[in-house]
Amino acid sequence: MTDDREVWKKISRGNADAFDAFYRENAPRLRGFLRQVVGNPQTAEDIAQDTITDMWNRPNGFQPERGTLRGYLFGIAKKQASEWWRKQPSGTLAAEEEKSLCRTESASIMGDALNRLPEEQRTLLWLREVEGLSYAELALNLEIPVGTVRSRLFAAREALRKIWLRKRVEA
Amino acid sequence: MTCEEAAEFVSALCDHETIPQAAAGHIGACASCQSRLREYIEMGVELRRVASLESLEEARPRAWEKRQANLSIWWQKGWETMRIPRIAFALLIMGIVGLTSGLTLVGVRAHAHEAAMMLNVALEPDHVIPCGLSFEDKKYSDCGLSYGLSGGMLTYRIRLLSKENDRVELGIKTYYAQGVHSNEGANEAMKSVPERRFWFEPGKTLQIDVDKLGPITVTGKWLDHVPYFAEMDLEHNLEPDANQIRMVSPILLKGDRVLYDVGGGSATTANQPDAAFWMYVPGSGLYVLSLAPAKNAVQGHVAENRVSFEIDGQRYQFVTAAPIMRGDTAWVLHPAGAHSPWGDSKNPSFGAGNLDPVLASAEAGK
Numbered sequence: 001m002t003d004d005r006e007v008w009k010k011i012s013r014g015n016a017d018a019f020d021a022f023y024r025e026n027a028p029r030l031r032g033f034l035r036q037v038v039g040n041p042q043t044a045e046d047i048a049q050d051t052i053t054d055m056w057n058r059p060n061g062f063q064p065e066r067g068t069l070r071g072y073l074f075g076i077a078k079k080q081a082s083e084w085w086r087k088q089p090s091g092t093l094a095a096e097e098e099k100s101l102c103r104t105e106s107a108s109i110m111g112d113a114l115n116r117l118p119e120e121q122r123t124l125l126w127l128r129e130v131e132g133l134s135y136a137e138l139a140l141n142l143e144i145p146v147g148t149v150r151s152r153l154f155a156a157r158e159a160l161r162k163i164w165l166r167k168r169v170e171a
Numbered sequence: 172m173t174c175e176e177a178a179e180f181v182s183a184l185c186d187h188e189t190i191p192q193a194a195a196g197h198i199g200a201c202a203s204c205q206s207r208l209r210e211y212i213e214m215g216v217e218l219r220r221v222a223s224l225e226s227l228e229e230a231r232p233r234a235w236e237k238r239q240a241n242l243s244i245w246w247q248k249g250w251e252t253m254r255i256p257r258i259a260f261a262l263l264i265m266g267i268v269g270l271t272s273g274l275t276l277v278g279v280r281a282h283a284h285e286a287a288m289m290l291n292v293a294l295e296p297d298h299v300i301p302c303g304l305s306f307e308d309k310k311y312s313d314c315g316l317s318y319g320l321s322g323g324m325l326t327y328r329i330r331l332l333s334k335e336n337d338r339v340e341l342g343i344k345t346y347y348a349q350g351v352h353s354n355e356g357a358n359e360a361m362k363s364v365p366e367r368r369f370w371f372e373p374g375k376t377l378q379i380d381v382d383k384l385g386p387i388t389v390t391g392k393w394l395d396h397v398p399y400f401a402e403m404d405l406e407h408n409l410e411p412d413a414n415q416i417r418m419v420s421p422i423l424l425k426g427d428r429v430l431y432d433v434g435g436g437s438a439t440t441a442n443q444p445d446a447a448f449w450m451y452v453p454g455s456g457l458y459v460l461s462l463a464p465a466k467n468a469v470q471g472h473v474a475e476n477r478v479s480f481e482i483d484g485q486r487y488q489f490v491t492a493a494p495i496m497r498g499d500t501a502w503v504l505h506p507a508g509a510h511s512p513w514g515d516s517k518n519p520s521f522g523a524g525n526l527d528p529v530l531a532s533a534e535a536g537k
Contacts, residue, residue: 016235024230032225056235108224110217128186129215130222135186147412147442154182157211164214 067137075141121156290391303397451511
């Protein structure tokens, strides 16, 4: 496994090859995560590209002792996605369309169930279950105490379980 | 422990976290909790399968070139295309510079008044105890406590000695001994402990070696005052943790009569299932409030900032200034003849800890 510190040192010094390898490895996963958070594939792609570009142009802020480089990347993306949501007028057609688009595209019962969770719970579950971020990384990225991470993960799992079980019965 | 209480720990198990013994025991013997655990695991697998489908497309090729901020071109373009009188623009810039300077002065002035040093003393990885110290307010000239840790009791006292630029000089005494000890005993032992002096700078971590225990760490920052109830971080979070008891300025009522009004003091437990708060009232005895039932304990009803319970047909209430715990049930023990866990039976006292050590200390004080 490549040492995050080494990769970060290279990226900070402007090593384009090192950053390109990091980009190729992480961009598809980042896009998958953002699709879950914002719903629309094109918006997800745009935010993913902005996140990556920001990281390349302003390589600072990563603290290896506080988490992984991937966790840091997803943290930036999460903030940008939250910013995007904040800019959406609440209850507008655009925002609703984004959500419904996501729902119709989902190819599984789990995908459908996940889309019915609030954004915060979707984000938390995805970062934990799919990206494997630690409690400490989640606390850092979501700006909440570690103890709260545990209780919110429980709440998210319970919410998802109820929807998922109901949908399985319906199917 | 009930399934409802264990549910959060089932989730934690999924994340490879260790959980309290009581929860682990319950989950091991409960078919319903095991079923929930299997469903959580299955959900995780399904989520990763969905993710795998999402991540099929490769990243589109991109070239990576550093964007060079060219100030002169940006400035030149702006100057040439300016649509307001240039003199107005110049005045605007001067105004902004003037205002910024003013703000800087205000900032410096405010910093000069930051006479409170808010320290965080980390005794365990997940248990940090704040300590507010002030040069101006004498009641905050020092802080300290006794805390059950690793099968013993740690007592520490931190004193604010002097200030030099941004850093402060602290006088620190620590005493650790294995086994159950009264507060009086620990305080007596502290008298012969030499005070050590440390320079502490905000933003850095100070490590203090405690004989027979190991290191504890101190971090901190400057504030303009010592916050009320700093130990509970009420400024940011009114919500107690899942297994925490928070008693902010508690009052114990017997019927309509006040037995003990702490009057601004507060105590909080660690986030542990056997968390317990205790209050000792001379002439009335010891009251131990816990999350877990104890032998001879009566059940109490919790509603936001009060716990109601009955002992021998008499109605009691703990009333506090903030939410006490998450659940709506607590247990109250009023052991006959028990003394204060601190060993002082003449004065009212209160504190927080774990149920068994609190009861053992109360028993030892008899």
